Amino acid sequence: MPQQIELQHITLQAKQPLVRDISLTLRKGRVLALVGGSGSGKSLTCSALLGVLPAGVYQTSGQVRADDQTVCPDQLRGFKIATIMQNPRSAFNPLHTMAAHIDETCKALDKPADRPMLLSALQAVGLEDAERILSLYPFEMSGGMLQRMMIALALLIDAPFIIADEPTTDLDMVAQGKILDLLENVMATRSPGMLLVTHDMGVVARLADDVAVMHQGAIVEHACIEDIFTSPRHPVTRNLLSAHLALYGLELPG
Numbered sequence: 022m023p024q025q026i027e028l029q030h031i032t033l034q035a036k037q038p039l040v041r042d043i044s045l046t047l048r049k050g051r052v053l054a055l056v057g058g059s060g061s062g063k064s065l066t067c068s069a070l071l072g073v074l075p076a077g078v079y080q081t082s083g084q085v086r087a088d089d090q091t092v093c094p095d096q097l098r099g100f101k102i103a104t105i106m107q108n109p110r111s112a113f114n115p116l117h118t119m120a121a122h123i124d125e126t127c128k129a130l131d132k133p134a135d136r137p138m139l140l141s142a143l144q145a146v147g148l149e150d151a152e153r154i155l156s157l158y159p160f161e162m163s164g165g166m167l168q169r170m171m172i173a174l175a176l177l178i179d180a181p182f183i184i185a186d187e188p189t190t191d192l193d194m195v196a197q198g199k200i201l202d203l204l205e206n207v208m209a210t211r212s213p214g215m216l217l218v219t220h221d222m223g224v225v226a227r228l229a230d231d232v233a234v235m236h237q238g239a240i241v242e243h244a245c246i247e248d249i250f251t252s253p254r255h256p257v258t259r260n261l262l263s264a265h266l267a268l269y270g271l272e273l274p275g
């Protein structure tokens with residue numbers, strides 16, 4: 022199993038450049054937060070890592086490496102990298118039960134649908150009544166339950182890396198808190214490498230070890246969590262922190 026996955030000098034473009042010369046390293050046991058305003062290029066960076074660029078977007082340079090070997094992202098998706106997406110409802114087929122989703126995922130990855138592992142993954146995410154949960158269709162579940170199910174699938178796959186793209190954005194405050202507890206627990210018990218995409222500096226403060234800040238398709242600051250919160254350098258980082266502190270009536274020291 023790889024210990025680190027790197028994006029090296031990735032440049033993406035459609036009619037115009039969208040993402041410029043991005044280099045990031047995900048390490049097992051660490052959470053790298055990718056933050057930045059809307060449209061700064063966070064999701065496209067994740068898509069490049071997963072090899073699922075949208076139609077009309079092309080990679081013009083760069084590579085993905087697992088440990089020290091260049092790899093095709095197709096080899097990583099699912100097998101080595103699990104994804105937890107924003108808006109969990111759109112990630113599930115409305116015509117399939119949870120049991121069918123699990124079968125499909127296991128078949129796609131050529132993994133046996135191991136019952137004890139499945140029960141332990143559901144229990145780990147707090148979906149206790151396994152029989153009932155497995156019989157449910159997505160419309161019968163809340164956003165928080167579906168997000169838990171996505172995390173359970175990531176645990177079942179047992180991928181060493183996880184991309185969590187805005188995992189709490191569409192949830193109410195209580196559900197958000199529970200999902201953050203769960204992600205903290207996943208890090209403590211399984212130590213995957215995690216790429217956490219978020220706008221929310223509160224989420225960053227809770228989970229991240231390192232932070233990369235994106236602006237207009239480029240990484241403008243990359244530092245450990247302590248440095249980001251105590252001595253942010255780039256104006257975009259300072260703005261993100263100011264907006265976060267303002268929620269608590271605080272200001273960034275000059």
Ligand SMILES: Nc1ncnc2c1ncn2[C@@H]1O[C@H](COP(=O)(O)OP(=O)(O)OP(=O)(O)O)[C@@H](O)[C@H]1O
Nearest residue numbers: 035039058059060061062063064065075076077078
């Ligand atoms: N399929 C596409 N064709 C052309 N441009 C695209 C396409 N997908 C995204 N873009 C553009 O690329 C830029 C980066 O988009 P991206 O979705 O990566 O931003 P983001 O940081 O994830 O934003 P958000 O936080 O709002 O999800 C934006 O300017 C967006 O309009």
